[in-house]
Amino acid sequence: MEAYWIPIRTALAVFPLLAAFLTFPYMIVQYRRYGAIPLLRTVILYSFLLYLLCMYFLVILPLPPVDEVARQTGPSVQLLPFQFVRDFLRETKLDIMNPGTYLTALTQNCFLQVICNIFMFLPFGIYLRYYFRCGLVKTIWISLLVSLFFEFTQLSGLYGIYPRGYRLFDVDDLMLNTWGGMLGYAAAPLLLRLLPSREQLDQNAYLKGRIVTCCRRFAAFLLDWLLIGILLILCMIAVPLLIPALVVVPGFVYAFVIAGYFILIPWATDGYTPGKWVCRIRITGRNERKPALYQYALRSGLLYFVLIPLPIIWFCGYIFDVCTGYREKPRLLLHERISRTECVSTVGAISKQKQKNEKIWLLPA
Template identity: 30%
Template structure:
């Protein structure tokens, strides 16, 4: 991947656009994976590590940047100019020597700049391989070589046949310099303490932990993001179905799809709460409502109405109901901050208390039910 020549051929504005695209795509993927990430964190490490979340977010943005800067922008097929290939390994050594001999500022020479950019591009990959996967230099070398080969082959084949020929130069030296960058990144990651490598699995991950404000905020965030994504996905599928079926233009304006998406999202969250007593956010963050004088079905229905269910219903209503939904959300946060054990409105309306879900497993293990005797 000829990054130096690529930077020369593209203006600063193009580079900024590609960078913004990488960040946008990385954030979008991060939102899609947020709830599963939180759930996995609580089950493997017993909690949610914000710093580790930031590192994973950075890895997502890097992955998008690797794609955008090496493959985009795609050329206009009518203006395509086929690129050549460089099959002479270590040709960059002679290029750098020549640059050092002819230039008083070698770092500005395209040959040197090409080498440095190809190395630097893959340094984050080696870093993430060690810090996020807990793997060393050998794996970083293999992953770097494999990823570089994938990018180079994609370019060489014209994005696997979309274009009749390669639109960027395939160079075996790029494989070498990219792989070197991954190895350097793995070595840089040695500065990170070993306890932060890989995906930690703590022995006490199944032990209950305090119900903090941040933990309850995380429940709310997981519920809102999960419900919004569910509604958006259903609305998109419904809208595509309307187009495929040739529905009248007035029906395809998006309003019907939004109504269906909101309705399905509300129904899914209600069924989950009714079946488990917990919202999706509670399940992800390992919380549970328990006790209370009401029958379980009624308590769970009220718990739904006093929590994410009430917010989703109000948000789905037209007009000024959006302001009511916002007021409901603000009130929910305020009540959560001031009630014992952070139980909030769901705990008040259902008459239940909020506990760590792992408390029940611990109680059940300590007090097993006696076996049923004869005649029972």
């Protein structure tokens, strides 16, 4: 069993790093599509990621020494179907007429390996049917192709790292893995009774997406400044080549970026910056009126020239709100109240009739 625990422990160690790397892109995709990141959907997708990691490491680990693999002379391919049945009958002490041999036969490696190959793909079939809404034929094909990828990974010697395949390419593994996916597809309806359907997850996400959260606004903020950073780097490379005598003043560049990107672009696009457009957020005036140019200038000027350089003002504004009992919902930030602007979601609302006809699962954000 230690051979199985090594890959699982490795997957658990790698998963946080991979999850951290994928979190921001995942947030952007969810905000663009739904306007929200519901907890249950996140748990499902990240558990699927961890499960795929475990599967992959079970296939490639533990890694043998390269020189040991180079000395191997045995076959690297097994193309005879149902060889696992012959191996089971040959290697076990099973006697059909003697029930006392049944338990011993079922605990031998030749049988446990077959069971592991089936059960390794059982969750895969459940995920495909429950979350990805795949039919039976599609589940069979995807399970077969993923299993084939794993077998070719072994046959290629881990993509050329080893001089030859260090594990056997076995056609029986393709069959058993595919059967596991089919078994998971058949078992998925049991899970559907415990969890909301994919349609209900989508409805819940759209409902939550009608609220512009601080996390969503921060994601748009990061996207905007990432794009600005790329543009500034390109300008720093190109401008000295085109205009060698030009002297760049950082303060002037900062003011130019704020004026052009956060004032003129939203004013010209009816309240969008590229980051806000991706996250489905729009700047509006009070009562959904289009803000005037001076409102965009006041909003961005206060934010980028006063509040961000002098964060103590945020704290003073919060204390003032507490003392005066400020309760406006959604809560407006200081620069929004002064400029009389606010951020609204552009995610379409679910019709009232649809909400009546279908059950909405209100899950934690």
